Amino acid sequence: MLKGGTNYVAWRWDITDIQLLLTGNRRALAKAITLVESQHPQHRAQAQQLLQKILPHTGKSFRIGITGVPGVGKSTLIEVLGLYLIEQGHKVAVLAVDPSSPVSGGSLLADKTRMEELSRQPQAFIRPSPSQGLLGGVAQATRESILLCEAAGYDVVIVETVGVGQSEIEVASMVDFFMVLLLPNAGDEIQGLKKGILELADALVITKADGEQIKAAEVAAGRYRNALKLLTPHCFWQPIACCCSALTHEGIGALWRLLLDYQQQAKANHYWQQKRLEQNQQWLDKLVEGLLLRNFYQHPKIVQQRNEYREQVLKGQLTPLQAAEQLIEIFLQTPPNLLFN
Ligand SMILES: Nc1nc2c(ncn2[C@@H]2O[C@H](COP(=O)(O)OP(=O)(O)O)[C@@H](O)[C@H]2O)c(=O)[nH]1
Ligand SMILES: [Mg+2]
Incomplete structure (x- = not known):
C-alpha cells in the first residue's frame, strides 16, 4: 500500500501509465485506484490531474x-x-x-x-x-x-x-x-x-x-x-x-x-443521462459544501477566534448572526488554501 506517502514520492503518473490504464491493464488500474484512495494532499492533486485526463473515456x-x-x-x-x-x-x-x-x-x-x-x-x-x-x-x-x-x-x-x-x-x-x-x-x-x-x-x-x-x-x-x-x-x-x-x-x-x-x-x-447529470451536480454541490465547511473550521484564524465569538454570543454581546457574519468576514479576508481532506 502506498497510502503512507513517503515511499511514494518517486512515483509519478506519466503518459505511459495512462495509456496502460486505457488499454485495460489491471495493474495500472489498481495503481490508479490506490492513488485516488490516498488521503495525502499531494496524491489528491495528482489523482485529480489523472482523472481529468481520463474523463473523456468515462x-x-x-x-x-x-x-x-x-x-x-x-x-x-x-x-x-x-x-x-x-x-x-x-x-x-x-x-x-x-x-x-x-x-x-x-x-x-x-x-x-x-x-x-x-x-x-x-x-x-x-x-x-x-x-x-x-x-x-x-x-x-x-x-x-x-x-x-x-x-x-x-x-x-x-x-x-x-x-x-x-x-x-x-x-x-x-x-x-x-x-x-x-x-x-x-x-x-x-x-x-x-x-x-x-x-x-x-x-x-x-x-x-x-x-x-x-x-x-x-x-x-x-x-x-x-x-x-x-x-x-x-x-x-x-x-x-x-x-x-x-x-x-x-x-x-x-x-x-x-x-x-x-x-x-x-x-x-433520456432518463439515463438526466440521472447522471443530476448525480454529478449533487456530487459537485456536496463537494463545495464539504470543502467550504472543512476549510472554514480548519482555518487558523477561525480556530483562533471562534471561541471568543462564541462567548460573546453566550454572554449576549453579539447575536448569533452577527457572530457568524464576522467570523465569515475573517475567513474571507485571508484566502484559505482549499484542499480536499
Ligand atoms: N442456498 C443458498 N445459499 C447461498 C446463496 N447465496 C449465498 N449463499 C450462502 O449464504 C452465505 C452468505 O453469502 P455471502 O455471499 O457471503 O453474503 P454477503 O455477506 O452478503 O456477501 C454463504 O454461506 C453462501 O454460501 C444461494 O443462492 N443459495
Ligand atoms: Mg460479502
Whole structure:
C-alpha cells in the first residue's frame, strides 16, 4: 500500500501509465485506484490531474449498486452474475464501499475469497474497500474509482455495500441501478427494512430462492411487490421484486434481462443521462459544501477566534448572526488554501 506517502514520492503518473490504464491493464488500474484512495494532499492533486485526463473515456459503463445485510448473499450473487456477464462478453469491475472497517477494524465486505472464481478471470477486476477514511472520503474514492474502471474499459461496474449508516444512500447516488438483496424468510421484514430503502431501490432481489426456501422466497417477493405498489414511482420505472439463487443460477439470466430492460427504457426516454447529470451536480454541490465547511473550521484564524465569538454570543454581546457574519468576514479576508481532506 502506498497510502503512507513517503515511499511514494518517486512515483509519478506519466503518459505511459495512462495509456496502460486505457488499454485495460489491471495493474495500472489498481495503481490508479490506490492513488485516488490516498488521503495525502499531494496524491489528491495528482489523482485529480489523472482523472481529468481520463474523463473523456468515462461514462460508458452500466453502474450497478448492490446492498443487503451481511450474509444475504451479495458476494455470491456478484460472483455468479459477474461470471455470467463475462460469458456474454462483458468486462466486470466490482468495487466495495464498506463503512464498517474504520469503526470495527474488520471488514464485512472484503471477503475476496467468496469471489475467487470471478477474481481469476482476466475480464474481471475486484477491488475490496478502501481500509481507511470516513464514509464521505470512501464514497468520493469510490466515485472516482468508477471513472477509472470505465476508462480501463469495464462496461459493467458493480458497487457493493453493506447497509451500514448512510452507505446505501451514498451508493444509490452514484449508480444507474440500485438493488437491495433480501432474505427469503419474509415474516414481518418489510417493517424491519431500513427506512427509506424501498424508495431507493430499483429492484428488490430475494436471494437463496432454492431448495426448501423457494416457496418462502416467492411469498416474500409477493409481499414486497405489494409494498412497492404503495410507493409513488419517482421516475418512469416501477421497482420490481424478484427471486434468484446463486446456487442453482435460477433467476440470474432474468435478473440481467431486467437490468437491460431498465437500461434500454431509461436511455430511450433520456432518463439515463438526466440521472447522471443530476448525480454529478449533487456530487459537485456536496463537494463545495464539504470543502467550504472543512476549510472554514480548519482555518487558523477561525480556530483562533471562534471561541471568543462564541462567548460573546453566550454572554449576549453579539447575536448569533452577527457572530457568524464576522467570523465569515475573517475567513474571507485571508484566502484559505482549499484542499480536499
Ligand atoms: N442456498 C443458498 N445459499 C447461498 C446463496 N447465496 C449465498 N449463499 C450462502 O449464504 C452465505 C452468505 O453469502 P455471502 O455471499 O457471503 O453474503 P454477503 O455477506 O452478503 O456477501 C454463504 O454461506 C453462501 O454460501 C444461494 O443462492 N443459495
Ligand atoms: Mg460479502
